[in-house]
Amino acid sequence: MNVALLVCYDGTDFSGWQIQKNGRTVQYELESALSRAFSLSVRVTGSGRTDAGVHAAGQVCNFPFDENIKIAPEKIADALNACLPQDVRVLKSAAVPEEFDACRSAKKKTYRYCVYLSRREHPLMERYAVRSGERPDPARMKACAALLEGEHDFAAFSASGSSVKTTVRTVYSAAVGEQMRFGVPCVSFDVCGNGFLYNMVRIMAGAVLAFGAGRLSEKEILAALRTGDREVLSKTMPAKGLTLLSVDYGFPLFGE
């Protein structure tokens, strides 16, 4: 039986999703919980990696489950949660078609980047957002986000050193939201696309913020998209402001 999980984690104390020799990883914690809960020794396939410090509200993964274990698929979540550390939780579990692969079957992913606006550090904000001492203009941020929508070569929005076949991706939507949280103004940048290059969302978020603060122009954004030149763009924003919100497979995995 092929089982999918909807997984949420606080990335603060993780060295990312993917198992590695040194460092605590989400994938390891899940595989370890499967081993403890069900004596299952399997590889868990995630929709993709998340970097050290990146959070997830809706990561998806799948693994082969032993049919002989008598448990309703939707209860696997509870059994795993009993074995997981408190910064990872399985929100839902379900049996999925045999051909389902959390990575290869993914159609769209949505990420959120959170920034809070404050002259000084705010302890209640620091965990899931990054501070900006600037006062970016939300209208300008929205205009910049709109420039990034569509199919583009996002080479300029990618960390150097990554080897991929193509740097063309489609951004279905890029939106800027404003919220107050505990009295502090916050801006969020939500981006949905068919795939993302390494550090792409964090570089996009930095560009949107810089554009909002008047440090980048429309001409420069368009030139970056056209030329692939990373130089003009702002530096990559810190990991802790980034959260993987959801992965879309074109059908409801968990029966919603």
Added chain:
Amino acid sequence: MNVALLVCYDGTDFSGWQIQKNGRTVQYELESALSRAFSLSVRVTGSGRTDAGVHAAGQVCNFPFDENIKIAPEKIADALNACLPQDVRVLKSAAVPEEFDACRSAKKKTYRYCVYLSRREHPLMERYAVRSGERPDPARMKACAALLEGEHDFAAFSASGSSVKTTVRTVYSAAVGEQMRFGVPCVSFDVCGNGFLYNMVRIMAGAVLAFGAGRLSEKEILAALRTGDREVLSKTMPAKGLTLLSVDYGFPLFGE
């Protein structure tokens, strides 16, 4: 010179505001930072205590500052932040009238209690909110909050064992808000009053939630207000969902 601070802290790893023999406290961290930054050995007066685990976005305190130290009052915040652990920050500092006392001068305080609605624990929510597996009706929660507004004897909304002259308090406003956070439905209960009994906000929040879920009736809330009988009300909600939002002194302390 009398100096006031606007202080923010993540209460998770604190045994509350007030200095005690065992346990890490916010008051101790501030006094310790004053000692390290300015070699000042003074007592810091808070607007009131907060319990272990309770957060603050806008706690206010004051202390006597040495006039001979050459620093602009608004820069004291930065000097202290350089000496504080990362879960406490001074957002603002200012010189205030000599007669100002953060506790006795306080006119109103506003607290927020945060609940998130989820069948299972959500690691990105757990730090500043409490999970409810119920689906409380927001309209009912708002109706309950409205019942608590005004001048009442809040004896039923107080932890036993506290000795105060009177249990009559005025609640200027009690409001319920709904938000989505990382895709998770959240409800917040904001209450502003001229003072609060021990555990009063946490008991009120529990009552509002129980009322919203249909576990408490208007008759029972009104009876609790009339008789002072704590029995009918829900139990005190956990500390981590509570945040001191602001303290109002009837004039702008920090020159806003």
